Amino acid sequence: MKRYVRLYLYFLQFSFSKAMEFRLDFSFRIIMDIVYSLVNILFFKILFQHTTLIAGWREDQMLIFVASYILVDAISMTVFSTNMWWLAFQINKGDLDYHLIRPVSPLFFLSLREFSANSFMNLLISIGLLTYALGHYADPFSWSDLFLLLALLINGALMYYCCQMLLILPVFWTQSARGFMDLFYSMGIAMERPDRIFKGWLRVLFTIVLPFALIASFPVRLFLEKFNWPTFLHLVAVTILLWILMLGIWRRGLRAYSSASS
């Protein structure tokens, strides 16, 4: 464990010095993420011009939800996204060999090697946005509510990573260059909507099979509404199952990996 922490610190050091080499890109990335946040806030602002409640939430409650999924996205962009971007190419080109022979977990190495230092600034901005949203929230809340929200949002970021992996790992079998990354980005929209809008089989899809709707919506529901065990246990159970599934597919994928490039 200690070795992995030390290794991760080296990853951080390397990533920050690399980010500083491309200063213009560093600034562009910050502006891009600010635009992403603005567009999301404006989207719901426009909807609230025409309705007073969306999925049972008022505008100030919705702002907390928006800030929450922006935070999840920022964590994902900072910690995982660059690694995820390259993973499919590495499998496709046979570059995984170099990682399989290293004396560290290849999953750890491939998922965390590149810390996106330029997105780190946006992580700070998204924390600021969540603080602003909480400051404008009309109802009272306790520190324990806030702690639970933050812990569940971090869990949400890990779920988001698992979902992304599930749509990349088919590359082991399809040999395509990007896996289903485009599909993943489209599905991300389900994370950006309150889970209550989904009914029937679509609800099953987004809350159990590919649980995008659990990532931010369930944590915010547990924060805004009274804590309830079924919602919490649902979240915990799906998280555990998702990890088991992702690790199982990763292992099977490694067995199917031929090393030859395509």
Added chain:
Amino acid sequence: MNWWKHVMLMELRKILAYRSDFWITFLGQTLIQLLVARSLWQMIFASEGVKVMNGYSLEMMNLYYLIIPIGTRMLSGENIGFVSREIYEGTFTRYLLYPISVFQYKTLTYMTYSLFYGLQLFLLYSLYRLFFTTSSITVMDFSNLLLGVGLFLLASLTYLLMAMLIELIALWADNIWTLIVMLKFFVTFLGGGFVPLTFFPALFQDILRWTPFPYLIQVPAQTIMGMSQSQDIFRAIALLLIWALIFMELIKIVWKRGEKQYTGVGI
């Protein structure tokens, strides 16, 4: 065979190289965006207790969000980095050696993608209307569909020029994909890709009428649905062409200066 036919066939082969991936992604993207948007609007219509909002019934919203994902794919054509990546890697040099203009070549490869997605839009929309026609929407009209897909193609050309202008910044900067992502955010949001523009405040709509954004997404989509009047279509064609000319002139200026910066080495 003319050179452009060779180029188009080669691009089509690239598009269909991984067929299962391609079709799963296409159907998945379209259906998911449609179903998520439908779920949201269903809830809003129900909570407001209305049948029509800002000129859209729920059924029209469904149609709108069926068209939007494929329409925006048509705009995006060959996707991010079609010029900047090649400048970054130094492979842009080969286009300078070809006996045809690099801009003609890139326009053709880009538009092959747009044309292919246009065919998908044509097929999917026809199938949807065949199976889900309802009384509250005007009868499916193939001339509207053809006109709308044509407008999307013209919009793709204008968007290509906007994107090209930004891609050429790679002659000075190392990494510009973030700028293209920003352009996509702006175009999708201000073009009515997230919410139809009739839901925007009136002042905002008035300003947007003079920009290319509504004509890139909303107007072509509404034309397919039979919601556009002939003057809307003429205005869209005129404004798209005017903006295309403006971007073309800007590209000429940027290229004239940037060409001297290009080393052909790559990073």
